[in-house]
Amino acid sequence: MDHSETPLKDLTIDNITDNVNAINSECDDPRMKFLFERLVTHLHDFARETRLSTSEWESAIRFLTQVGQICSDVRQEFILLSxxxxxxxxxxxxxxxxPPASTEGTVLGPFHTHDAKHLDNxxxxxHDPDGQPMLVVCSVKDTSGRPIPGVxxxxxxxxxxxxxxxxHAGRTDPDGRAVVESDEAGLFYFKAIVPVPYPIxxxxPVGKLLKKLHRHPFRPSHFHFMFDKPGYDRLIT
Amino acid sequence: MDHSETPLKDLTIDNITDNVNAINSECDDPRMKFLFERLVTHLHDFARETRLSTSEWESAIRFLTQVGQICSDVRQEFILLSxxxxxxxxxxxxxxxxPPASTEGTVLGPFHTHDAKHLDNxxxxxHDPDGQPMLVVCSVKDTSGRPIPGVxxxxxxxxxxxxxxxxHAGRTDPDGRAVVESDEAGLFYFKAIVPVPYPIxxxxPVGKLLKKLHRHPFRPSHFHFMFDKPGYDRLIT
Structure with a gap:
């Protein structure tokens, strides 16, 4: 490999970013090369701007290691951190x-399943007897406000x-989930229980981080919805 | 906790950074608050600038998880990545x-020990019989070029x-290392073997990353030096 263009011998605070990017420029995947060029630049700018200290860097190394080590088949702490x-x-x-006037999407989350029953409106x-009953009535509309049936x-x-x-261990039938369909007026409705807040x-390590940042681990109470109709973009919200 | 100042309901590509920084602003450690403000800003700027895709994000999550999971008491893959x-x-x-005119330092590295013998110049x-013999003669000078004895x-x-x-398993006595002292002319010298390049x-996962970036894992052949004298800053190079 020929680095004859980049023999930066005396690395300094100011030339190290160019040097790392020059070394990475041998990468023959242009997208990866671009991603690393921007990653190294932002990472170094962050360190320079904050005058990152050795002990702060050590804390970060320790933290990221712990995040990786708690990950398992059923737990993804790096996604939680993200x-x-x-x-x-x-x-x-x-x-x-x-597009404008449309509902913002969100990520699917880990608790969607494909075995929810198709139920009538x-x-x-x-069926949780301790839940507070609630009737949920919603309408699906396009970005011009026209109802969409059959979603x-x-x-x-x-x-x-x-x-x-x-x-829950020993789950047999799905509960707290269903697939319904919007009617001719774009309406769908179902009986459920009032959602409660629950913590991540x-x-x-991410929980400890939240505590240090004075943030609580609770998500607001919510329903998850996923809208599907052939010819339309899928919306998860 | 009162977030009444920051009820940004419809998160968008453009307001999410301010929103996360507002949530983190409850942190009562001003240094940590500043570090996270800059971290979130750079991380989000990186994602926006590169139009980071979900699959690239997933690759990054997988990569960082693997980096954490290979770490052990004797291996620190996150430091390697850093x-x-x-x-x-x-x-x-x-x-x-x-200061200007001084030798740039470097990190200590994991192979320094405290049991090296004090030897005469x-x-x-x-004592490796396969090594190529070499006489090393160096001088220690201050930034004005005056020799420093007794280092x-x-x-x-x-x-x-x-x-x-x-x-090496079964190491008894230290070898390939010593502590020497600069003489009245600031000189120190010792017999050693010609250093060889060796890989990290x-x-x-970091090795695989280097391969994708078309980088080799070899460090240039080198000696490590650590200079100490009361009244002077320690230099590792």
Whole structure:
């Protein structure tokens, strides 16, 4: 490999970024080369701007190592970190841009399943006896405000304790979820329970980080919706 | 917690950074608050500038998880990644700034030990029979070019195969390392072997990354030096 163009011998605070980018410029994947050029530049700018100290750098190394080490088949702490830093939602917005007057999307989340029953409008979707009953009536409209009939709507929510059915050992039938369809007026409706706030996993390094930032781990109470109709973009919100 | 100042409901590509920074502004450690404000801003700017895709984001999550999971008591893959991205050296330059006309420092590295023998100038420091013999003569000068006597110089190098003594199971006495002292003329000298290039650990995720970037894992052949004298800043190079 010929680095004859880039023999920067005495690395300094000011030339190290160019030097790393020059070394990485041998990469023959132009997209990867671009991503690393921007990554190194931002990372170095961050360190220079903040005068990042060795002990802060050591804390970061320790933190990232712990984040990786708590990850398992059923837990993805790096995604949690990405969520907490607002990166997940930003990437989703960039990758699935929405026209004006449309509902912003969000990421699918880990608790969607493909076994929800198809129910008629008005059906009961949650059977938790401790939940507070609620009738949910919604309408699906296009960006000009015209109702859209025949939209399949996947909806899911937690039980009254903040747990999805799949989080219970010994789950047999799906509960707290269903697929309904919008009628001729673009309306769909179902009986459910009032959603409750529930926390993201907070016993790991990201949970400790939230505490240091004086942030709480609770998500606002919410339903998940996924809208599907042939010829339309899928919306998850 | 009162977020009444920051109820940004419809998150968009353009307002999400301000929103995350507003949530993090509850942090009562001003340094941490500043670091996160700059971190989130750079991270989001990076994603926006590169139009980072969901699949690229997923690759990054997978990569960082693998980096964390290969870390152990004797291997720190996140430090390796930081080295490869030029961040380690940059942070060292920021934290240990050097006046003009002085030798740039570097990080200590993992193979320094505290048991090197104090030897007289001219002594043999490496006993590897396969190494190519070499006489090393150096001088220590201040930034005005005046010799500095009485500087303790910790020096260490690999054997002819590229391994430090501590990397050999059953190591008894230190080899390839010594502490010498500069004489009245600021000179120190010792007999050693010609250093060989050796690779950083390349069987993990960072090794695979280097391959994709068309970079090789070899460090140039080198000696490590650590200079110490009361009243002077320590220099590792």
């Amino acid at each position: 969520d907490v830093l607002g990166l997940s939602l930003l990437v989703d917005s960039i990758d699935h841009p929405k 008005g059906a009961l979707i949650s 399949k709507v996947d909806v899911w929510e937690t039980d009254s304790k903040g747990f999805y059915d799949v989080q 996993p907070s016993d790991g | 080295d490869v991205l030029g961040l380690s050296l940059l942070v060292d330059s920021i934290d240990h700034p050097k 001219g002594a043999l420091i490496s 303790k110089v910790d020096v260490w190098e690999t054997d002819s195969k590229g391994f430090y003594d501590v990397q 650990p390349s069987d993990g």
